Amino acid sequence: MIDRKKIIALLEPFSIVPAHTERLDGYISENYLVVDAENKKFVLKNYADPADFTLIHAETSLIQSVSGKLPFKVPDAIPVQNSLLFVYTDGSFSRLMPFIEGLFFAEADHSDELLINLGKAAASLDLALKDLRNADIESRKLFWDIQHYRLSKPRIGYIRHAGQRKLVEYFFDQLEQFACPEFPFLPHSIIHNDFNDWNILTEGNNITGLLDFGDIAYSPRINELAIAITYAILAKENPVAAAKKIIEGYQSAYPFSAKEIQLLYYLIPARLCISVCSSAEAKSARRDSDYVLISEKPAWDLLERWITLSPVLVKNEFLSAAGFNPVDLSPSKEQAVLRRKKYFSPAMGLSYREPVHITSSAFQYMYDADGNTYLDAYNNIPLVGHCHPYISRAISNQARLLNTNTRYHYTALGSYAEKLLSYFPEKLNKVFFVNSGSAATDLAIRLAKNFTGRDHQLVLKHGYHGNTQIGIDISSYKFDGRGGKGNPEITHTLPLPKIYNGTNESGRAYAAEAINQIEELMAKNIIPAFFIAEMISGCGGQVPLADQYLKILFPFLQKNKILLIADEVQTGFGRLGHHFWGFEMQGIIPDLVILGKPMANGHPMGAVVTTTEIADAFANGMEFFSSFGGNPVSCEAARAVLHILEEEQLQQQAAETGDYYIALLNDLQKKYPVLGDIRGSGLFLGVEFITEKNEPNTELASVVVNRLKDNFILTSTDGPFNNVLKSKPPLCFTKKNAKEVVTRLDEILKAV
Ligand code: PMP
Numbered sequence: 001m002i003d004r005k006k007i008i009a010l011l012e013p014f015s016i017v018p019a020h021t022e023r024l025d026g027y028i029s030e031n032y033l034v035v036d037a038e039n040k041k042f043v044l045k046n047y048a049d050p051a052d053f054t055l056i057h058a059e060t061s062l063i064q065s066v067s068g069k070l071p072f073k074v075p076d077a078i079p080v081q082n083s084l085l086f087v088y089t090d091g092s093f094s095r096l097m098p099f100i101e102g103l104f105f106a107e108a109d110h111s112d113e114l115l116i117n118l119g120k121a122a123a124s125l126d127l128a129l130k131d132l133r134n135a136d137i138e139s140r141k142l143f144w145d146i147q148h149y150r151l152s153k154p155r156i157g158y159i160r161h162a163g164q165r166k167l168v169e170y171f172f173d174q175l176e177q178f179a180c181p182e183f184p185f186l187p188h189s190i191i192h193n194d195f196n197d198w199n200i201l202t203e204g205n206n207i208t209g210l211l212d213f214g215d216i217a218y219s220p221r222i223n224e225l226a227i228a229i230t231y232a233i234l235a236k237e238n239p240v241a242a243a244k245k246i247i248e249g250y251q252s253a254y255p256f257s258a259k260e261i262q263l264l265y266y267l268i269p270a271r272l273c274i275s276v277c278s279s280a281e282a283k284s285a286r287r288d289s290d291y292v293l294i295s296e297k298p299a300w301d302l303l304e305r306w307i308t309l310s311p312v313l314v315k316n317e318f319l320s321a322a323g324f325n326p327v328d329l330s331p332s333k334e335q336a337v338l339r340r341k342k343y344f345s346p347a348m349g350l351s352y353r354e355p356v357h358i359t360s361s362a363f364q365y366m367y368d369a370d371g372n373t374y375l376d377a378y379n380n381i382p383l384v385g386h387c388h389p390y391i392s393r394a395i396s397n398q399a400r401l402l403n404t405n406t407r408y409h410y411t412a413l414g415s416y417a418e419k420l421l422s423y424f425p426e427k428l429n430k431v432f433f434v435n436s437g438s439a440a441t442d443l444a445i446r447l448a449k450n451f452t453g454r455d456h457q458l459v460l461k462h463g464y465h466g467n468t469q470i471g472i473d474i475s476s477y478k479f480d481g482r483g484g485k486g487n488p489e490i491t492h493t494l495p496l497p498k499i500y501n502g503t504n505e506s507g508r509a510y511a512a513e514a515i516n517q518i519e520e521l522m523a524k525n526i527i528p529a530f531f532i533a534e535m536i537s538g539c540g541g542q543v544p545l546a547d548q549y550l551k552i553l554f555p556f557l558q559k560n561k562i563l564l565i566a567d568e569v570q571t572g573f574g575r576l577g578h579h580f581w582g583f584e585m586q587g588i589i590p591d592l593v594i595l596g597k598p599m600a601n602g603h604p605m606g607a608v609v610t611t612t613e614i615a616d617a618f619a620n621g622m623e624f625f626s627s628f629g630g631n632p633v634s635c636e637a638a639r640a641v642l643h644i645l646e647e648e649q650l651q652q653q654a655a656e657t658g659d660y661y662i663a664l665l666n667d668l669q670k671k672y673p674v675l676g677d678i679r680g681s682g683l684f685l686g687v688e689f690i691t692e693k694n695e696p697n698t699e700l701a702s703v704v705v706n707r708l709k710d711n712f713i714l715t716s717t718d719g720p721f722n723n724v725l726k727s728k729p730p731l732c733f734t735k736k737n738a739k740e741v742v743t744r745l746d747e748i749l750k751a752v
Helices: 004-014 050-067 112-129 135-139 146-158 162-178 180-185 222-232 239-253 258-284 296-306 311-321 330-343 389-401 411-421 437-452 469-473 506-523 549-559 612-617 632-647 650-671 698-710 735-751
Strands: 018-024 029-036 041-047 087-089 092-098 188-191 200-203 206-210 217-220 358-362 365-368 373-376 430-434 457-460 491-494 530-533 563-567 592-595 606-610 675-681 684-689 716-718 724-727
Touching: 004 018, 004 029, 004 041, 004 087, 004 092, 041 050, 050 092, 050 112, 050 135, 112 188, 112 200, 112 206, 112 222, 112 239, 135 217, 146 162, 146 217, 146 222, 146 258, 162 180, 162 258, 162 296, 162 389, 217 222, 222 239, 222 258, 239 258, 239 296, 239 311, 258 296, 258 311, 311 358, 311 365, 373 735, 389 632, 411 430, 411 606, 411 632, 430 437, 430 612, 437 469, 437 530, 437 563, 437 592, 437 606, 437 612, 491 506, 506 549, 530 549, 549 563, 632 650, 650 675, 650 684, 650 735, 684 698, 698 716, 698 724, 698 735
Parallel strands: 457 491, 457 530, 530 563, 563 592
Antiparallel strands: 018 029, 029 041, 041 092, 087 092, 188 217, 200 206, 358 365, 365 373, 430 606, 592 606, 675 684, 684 724, 716 724
8 A cells, every 4th residue: 555655746746735535446556536625636546567557558548539529527647747647656657537526327316318328428438439449458358358258257166056157157158159159240449348337427317427447448349338238237127128228329329230239138148247257256265345246246136137038029129229120030930830730740739729939948938939938837858947058068069079879989978877877776777878768668668578578568547658659558648548549458557546535545555456456467377577657647647656556566566577667757867856766755666767858958868777687688689779879969968967966956956946836836725726636746746626526627727727828937737637737847947936836826716
């Protein structure tokens, strides 16, 4: 710190005698407020490192060049008598500038007029800077400059919360993919680069001053507007509406192209990400002054808000604010409908009375072509969230390196197998990779039939296990359902052990009934090869197998060498919250486990996990080969899923959110007798709709699902009567999301 004597000495060349001095915040300089005897205020900046001189000199000259052209004040250096802008003393240098009075933008009331004037102020500065060049400024790479967002990436690690890290990774990734390729073609200019709410001074609805040119950079000019918007819309109830006013103001003075305006959707969150990375690093280095952290909380809030905004909506709103026509996606929507009719069988179904045309998605949100954001309370395939950046990167990196098949050695195969099997009991220690749940079902059945030398198969009523011929033949949901031809001769159906309205004895009773049925078969000399079941029947209407059912039935199956195949395609990978695998709920270890759907978050991958005995017996001379099963890209995607599950503690989140969700639904059930049963575990839930006569209420379930969709919440119905509302969202689904679903459900039920 410099002492008062030195301050007096530094001010001498300016003929200023300080009556009062006060230290101010500063980054690379020591800053002092100086008040003279006539109460005139100045800011004195003293720089200790001569290495900073070149850039400070460049900055000071730039301010000098523009100050006369601006409708607001800037910290223009006051020349010393001999017209020098700096005072040099033993290694340090100083400059003096007038203290600019005014109310900070951050503290002002943000009327529409003020927001428009903010846009205009940024434009007037950029117009003044338009033709200025400076080699020192153009050659530096500042982490605050959005185009150099990569410099912030190493700081992501300082963010403590994995869910927040993921948001930053996502928005940086979006910037990289969809904005950066445009950068070389955008108009560049020297920009202020820190048009933030604590650098801008206001009076009423006018911008009266702009401070701190320390971050000036040569960058795409649109970044100036992006930064001005970013800070001005922090903590705004309607950030898009506020941003539109700023765009309107800027555009009226110094227009951008439609392309540049659309890029704002990526640039604004990117600047927020740079800011939160900087705060995280400052915190970890204990440089967390109030000044450094001032926008941290509102920045996180805005990032979390931004992910709920559809890119289509934001881009179109911004385009209209800038006087451009919005992008109209209706031709591609109409084309999708026509092509659907023309090229596909009507057997391929669509959800909802009015189907949704999705354009993109992120985590638990899906965005449609009309600019709406849907809360995804339904899709279980993107287990860790739609378009998770870690998965996109894993897939893309591996696809650039090697994609081949299991006829060769490669690291991804073995390392993923090892990781996956570490989640299983020791007995289940061999894996076959395929590329769908159906292929896994098919292979599991081959393995079981090969091992037992038998052909007959035991299944549960309403079960579904796959779309191949073998899959359909063991899926009562299909062969007993619409268009089905009943069970094949070798398929024997056991009742679904459903305890709704049942007693504690139900599991035992169902097991006894199953044993009876199997014994009857055995009396006819039919011993089945296997019994296949989900631990919570998805297509059966999210029905958990009654307690004790398998605990009692399984020893009987073992005694008769009937293999148990657990279909964990829907229930596996932590979704159930309190258990990683569904079979843990029943306290048994099956002989074979089928995996699919969420395994690689939507990338096609399935597997059969089994014992050494069963796997070895399969090696009878016939080679097992799947062209895609276990390819390195799929293995990398699947490895990323397990990594994210651990990193973001998503099983725990599924447990906590699921318990909360069920509690909310149970409360709702007290209000509405049409809610018959609330069931499931973690984020795999079912709500059964019934009539006054306690019969399935299919009509109401359908109305509710469609109305939820009209309220931008995705769910579906299932079960033999299609009267069960299913919710099985990505595991990043939050309590707030659950609350939103239940609140909307409440409103809908009240209305109907
Ligand atoms: N088993 C279960 C329990 C399923 O829900 C499904 C798919 N709905 C399958 C198997 C078949 O998986 P895939 O669609 O990947 O072939």
